[in-house]
Amino acid sequence: MKNTAIISGASQGIGLALAQKLLAEGYTVIGTSRNGKIDAINNPNFHAVALDLSSEESIQKASAEIFQKCDTVDMLINNAGIGPDLNSLAPERATFDKTFAFNVMGTVFFTEALLSKIKKEGKIINVSSKMSSMGVCNTSGSTAYLILRES
Numbered sequence: 001m002k003n004t005a006i007i008s009g010a011s012q013g014i015g016l017a018l019a020q021k022l023l024a025e026g027y028t029v030i031g032t033s034r035n036g037k038i039d040a041i042n043n044p045n046f047h048a049v050a051l052d053l054s055s056e057e058s059i060q061k062a063s064a065e066i067f068q069k070c071d072t073v074d075m076l077i078n079n080a081g082i083g084p085d086l087n088s089l090a091p092e093r094a095t096f097d098k099t100f101a102f103n104v105m106g107t108v109f110f111t112e113a114l115l116s117k118i119k120k121e122g123k124i125i126n127v128s129s130k131m132s133s134m135g136v137c138n139t140s141g142s143t144a145y146l147i148l149r150e151s
């Protein structure tokens, strides 16, 4: 039986590249996007699922759909992440709320919803950023993203 990977935010960027890589390695991949469409991949082993990490209802709906598509999960890649304050210097409540609701709470509760399907020897990979490293990061902007991508 093929290994199964779930990748949040697989419609573009790093998530799309990871989905293509794992498909090439023989995985069955379930990738998410907010509208549930990922036209860039045309592969019978790929399934797109709608997920908005800022919505508890969407998380529950997406996990129910994933449960119908696979019995067990070998790898969950929490890739989806936003940085709404990437170029601002001062912290703002609205961007903190958005970043926290999505990058932190959304990721935690999506993972929690899938835990029972993830094999004991399975992997949960959380994509972070070098911006969270005090040693590497040399920007003073993006307060919410920088703090909340801390690993």
Ligand SMILES: NC(=O)c1ccc[n+]([C@@H]2O[C@H](COP(=O)([O-])OP(=O)(O)OC[C@H]3O[C@@H](n4cnc5c(N)ncnc54)[C@H](OP(=O)(O)O)[C@@H]3O)[C@@H](O)[C@H]2O)c1
Residues within 6 Å of the ligand: 008, 009, 010, 011, 012, 013, 014, 015, 032, 033, 034, 035, 051, 052, 053, 054, 078, 079, 080, 081, 082, 102, 127, 128, 129, 130, 149
């Ligand atoms: N790019 C970089 O330079 C960089 C550097 C360091 C770390 N990272 C981290 O790497 C990860 C991927 O970055 P990226 O640049 O490849 O991202 P990206 O190109 O902006 O793609 C973000 C993905 O997240 C999905 N998404 C957006 N809002 C969402 C929501 N509310 N709920 C669920 N999914 C949502 C998008 O799908 P739809 O819009 O189709 O819904 C898209 O597939 C992020 O965690 C980021 O913090 C990126």
